[in-house]
Amino acid sequence: MNNQVKIGIIGIGNMGSVHAKNIYNNEVENMQLGAVCDIEPTKQAWVDENVKGIPFYQDYKEMIENENLDAILIAVPHYFHPEMAIYGFSKGLHVISEKPAGVYTKQVEAMNEAAKKSGKVFGIMYNQRTNPMYQKARELVKSGALGELKRCIWIITDWYRTQSYYDSGTWRATWAGEGGGVLINQCPHNLDLWQWIFGMPTRIRATCQMGKWHDIEVEDEVTAYAEYANGSIATFITTTGETPGTNRLEITGDKGKLVIEDGKMHLWQLKVPEREWCVTCEEGFKTPEKVYTEIKPEGVETGHNGILRNFVKAILQGEKLLAPGYEGINGLTISNAIHLSSFTNDWVELPIDKELYLEKLNELIKTSKTKDNVVARLQNLEGTY
Amino acid sequence: MNNQVKIGIIGIGNMGSVHAKNIYNNEVENMQLGAVCDIEPTKQAWVDENVKGIPFYQDYKEMIENENLDAILIAVPHYFHPEMAIYGFSKGLHVISEKPAGVYTKQVEAMNEAAKKSGKVFGIMYNQRTNPMYQKARELVKSGALGELKRCIWIITDWYRTQSYYDSGTWRATWAGEGGGVLINQCPHNLDLWQWIFGMPTRIRATCQMGKWHDIEVEDEVTAYAEYANGSIATFITTTGETPGTNRLEITGDKGKLVIEDGKMHLWQLKVPEREWCVTCEEGFKTPEKVYTEIKPEGVETGHNGILRNFVKAILQGEKLLAPGYEGINGLTISNAIHLSSFTNDWVELPIDKELYLEKLNELIKTSKTKDNVVARLQNLEGTY
Numbered sequence: 001m002n003n004q005v006k007i008g009i010i011g012i013g014n015m016g017s018v019h020a021k022n023i024y025n026n027e028v029e030n031m032q033l034g035a036v037c038d039i040e041p042t043k044q045a046w047v048d049e050n051v052k053g054i055p056f057y058q059d060y061k062e063m064i065e066n067e068n069l070d071a072i073l074i075a076v077p078h079y080f081h082p083e084m085a086i087y088g089f090s091k092g093l094h095v096i097s098e099k100p101a102g103v104y105t106k107q108v109e110a111m112n113e114a115a116k117k118s119g120k121v122f123g124i125m126y127n128q129r130t131n132p133m134y135q136k137a138r139e140l141v142k143s144g145a146l147g148e149l150k151r152c153i154w155i156i157t158d159w160y161r162t163q164s165y166y167d168s169g170t171w172r173a174t175w176a177g178e179g180g181g182v183l184i185n186q187c188p189h190n191l192d193l194w195q196w197i198f199g200m201p202t203r204i205r206a207t208c209q210m211g212k213w214h215d216i217e218v219e220d221e222v223t224a225y226a227e228y229a230n231g232s233i234a235t236f237i238t239t240t241g242e243t244p245g246t247n248r249l250e251i252t253g254d255k256g257k258l259v260i261e262d263g264k265m266h267l268w269q270l271k272v273p274e275r276e277w278c279v280t281c282e283e284g285f286k287t288p289e290k291v292y293t294e295i296k297p298e299g300v301e302t303g304h305n306g307i308l309r310n311f312v313k314a315i316l317q318g319e320k321l322l323a324p325g326y327e328g329i330n331g332l333t334i335s336n337a338i339h340l341s342s343f344t345n346d347w348v349e350l351p352i353d354k355e356l357y358l359e360k361l362n363e364l365i366k367t368s369k370t371k372d373n374v375v376a377r378l379q380n381l382e383g384t385y
Numbered sequence: 386m387n388n389q390v391k392i393g394i395i396g397i398g399n400m401g402s403v404h405a406k407n408i409y410n411n412e413v414e415n416m417q418l419g420a421v422c423d424i425e426p427t428k429q430a431w432v433d434e435n436v437k438g439i440p441f442y443q444d445y446k447e448m449i450e451n452e453n454l455d456a457i458l459i460a461v462p463h464y465f466h467p468e469m470a471i472y473g474f475s476k477g478l479h480v481i482s483e484k485p486a487g488v489y490t491k492q493v494e495a496m497n498e499a500a501k502k503s504g505k506v507f508g509i510m511y512n513q514r515t516n517p518m519y520q521k522a523r524e525l526v527k528s529g530a531l532g533e534l535k536r537c538i539w540i541i542t543d544w545y546r547t548q549s550y551y552d553s554g555t556w557r558a559t560w561a562g563e564g565g566g567v568l569i570n571q572c573p574h575n576l577d578l579w580q581w582i583f584g585m586p587t588r589i590r591a592t593c594q595m596g597k598w599h600d601i602e603v604e605d606e607v608t609a610y611a612e613y614a615n616g617s618i619a620t621f622i623t624t625t626g627e628t629p630g631t632n633r634l635e636i637t638g639d640k641g642k643l644v645i646e647d648g649k650m651h652l653w654q655l656k657v658p659e660r661e662w663c664v665t666c667e668e669g670f671k672t673p674e675k676v677y678t679e680i681k682p683e684g685v686e687t688g689h690n691g692i693l694r695n696f697v698k699a700i701l702q703g704e705k706l707l708a709p710g711y712e713g714i715n716g717l718t719i720s721n722a723i724h725l726s727s728f729t730n731d732w733v734e735l736p737i738d739k740e741l742y743l744e745k746l747n748e749l750i751k752t753s754k755t756k757d758n759v760v761a762r763l764q765n766l767e768g769t770y
Binding site: 151239 | 535536538540542545546547548549550551553590592594597598599606608610616618620622624626627628629631635637641642644653655659662663664666667668669670671672673675
């Protein structure tokens with residue numbers, strides 16, 4: 001490996017198949033598709049049609065054993081991300097995982113430790129971090145352009161799914177198969193961006209409604225309220241049961257307000273910071289002068305391939321990762337905290353009690369009314385991916 | 386009283402003085418300003434300058450005794466609305482009160498009973514009900530145009546106030562003088578419109594932050610989450626500490642979504658109701674076709690005078706009130722429930738435990754660090770208005 005990263009992809013489902021074709025078609029400079037793997041033997045036909053000539057495995061350990069890979073890309077159901085990553089690191093491979101990092105933080109902490117011990121490059125597919133609007137929002141926040149943060153409101157209710165979506169996989173939207181609903185499947189990007197831009201809260205109180213809009217056992221409706229060390233607060237509202245939905249992110253600070261909605265980015269900046277104005281203005285109702293700008297951030301969203309190119313450069317040239325795998329635990333911690341608050345009907349302090357979360361999750365897995373024989377299938381997965 | 390309603394105004398403060406001038410200047414057809422009253426003797430000068438020749442009293446009971454009035458308008462601090470209304474009804478007068486109806490529901494229930502017993506016309510100054518946008522929103526909801534309701538989100542953070550505002554009155558923003566902060570002073574219109582359009586919730590959980598942005602003892606920051614009998618949910622976010630603030634009302638139902646923001650009204654209507662689509666569409670990610678309309682409601686906002694004209698017509702011709710005084714208890718119940726949830730750090734079921742609320746309020750009044758001698762002043766008020 002001098003100027004090429006030879007990668008093996010584990011899981012040729014919705015996402016894995018996209019990544020495999022992109023790499024096979026040379027859309028990721030200096031990345032070479034070494035092999036692909038899926039427990040489904042019928043996927044051989046897909047390989048022959050789409051990535052002809054690439055070795056196909058049903059056992060990911062066998063693939064790693066035989067193919068002299070530099071890296072693996074993990075695109076299997078969420079529960080298996082940590083254990084496969086840990087195995088990859090143990091074999092001296094660089095690893096990039098699909099989101100979420102895992103289902104519960106205890107397993108993700110173990111993954112992070114293994115990554116650290118290995119010293120290998122560890123990425124996560126947070127492709128929405130390549131969106132120039134969210135990058136700009138982060139820059140405005142981190143540079144202090146909005147001043148001390150006060151509030152974040154994200155209404156992200158445009159994750160609409162039909163019942164047919166949930167009926168398309170025996171593992172979908174079950175505690176045993178996915179370990180959650182909209183939080184663990186649709187929202188990992190939003191939860192990551194929220195913490196990436198606004199930071200990690202200190203406590204959360206939330207209500208999740210399970211199977212409110214669909215015949216599923218996990219949550220498809222969530223409202224969460226969060227508090228931060230500096231006193232700022234946030235509200236996060238999501239669902240898969242609403243259409244037309246809304247995707248509106250509002251961030252307010254002492255020096256202004258930022259709103260991202262309908263693909264537009266609006267910025268209001270105060271000429272005098274509000275905290276100063278509040279105690280110096282002698283009129284009761286007057287507000288400080290503000291300047292409005294529609295921000296049109298430069299650059300394009302490079303998406304999945306942008307994340308993979310960055311991963312390659314991190315391996316070959318030591319480039320800094322836009323989405324380090326280590327940060328996957330942040331969004332997952334928020335996700336787990338929201339679940340836990342709903343399970344306990346109470347506030348949850350962060351970092352969460354990871355043992356308690358796992359205990360609650362295991363209780364739900366036990367009662368999980370799986371569709372068909374999903375548990376058996378998962379048990380098979382464990383041994384063969 | 387055949388074709389004129391002779392009214393006495395109690396309290397010549399910010400609002401009372403506006404109403405007095407409007408009526409004096411014949412802006413309310415068939416309403417005649419009979420007398421005005423304020424405990425401050427210095428207000429005589431205001432009367433001479435603005436409503437010349439109108440009898441001025443410092444004692445509202447004396448005014449009622451002497452002036453052969455048909456009605457009274459109550460525009461004094463919140464705590465006194467119910468007792469003055471009750472006195473007015475006992476003297477056979479029609480009554481219209483400024484908002485809020487009162488500070489705690491127990492006193493407002495007594496007011497409503499007195500009103501009912503008297504059979505007189507009872508109005509409340511919910512002038513925002515005359516806004517054609519909110520009327521249209523209510524019409525769309527009540528007519529079923531949005532279908533079964535799912536969600537309401539009101540971000541109403543544009544109630545900005547400086548510290549100077551709070552320092553302008555000894556009674557302002559104290560538990561003893563006002564009995565609350567942004568909920569009881571700035572938000573009564575929003576809380577009323579919310580329930581007028583979307584209905585009354587069955588339970589609420591909320592966080593109020595006291596004196597977060599100002600040197601005051603009451604709340605200036607609120608996030609509330611509410612649930613309804615039909616399963617729908619709502620989020621209400623308000624503050625007086627943010628600028629530039631937001632005023633964005635979003636209502637979603639099975640058949641569409643409505644957004645009011647920046648003086649515009651946006652409506653999306655689904656060609657197939659979502660609940661039907663969810664179980665019949667065979668594609669997982671597909672949404673039903675929708676039609677967008679910017680709604681431009683007819684009519685103008687008639688405001689305070691519109692409410693007063695309606696009050697006159699209700700008295701003279703039996704016209705239906707747009708804002709019946711009896712409905713003041715609804716917004717106040719939500720306000721009290723939000724406070725109570727924050728005091729108890731728990732869910733609050735509606736209708737609230739009114740005795741518990743009063744108990745908590747009295748505890749706060751006892752510890753109220755009043756500015757100057759606000760308690761003494763209130764005691765004076767009780768006897769003299």
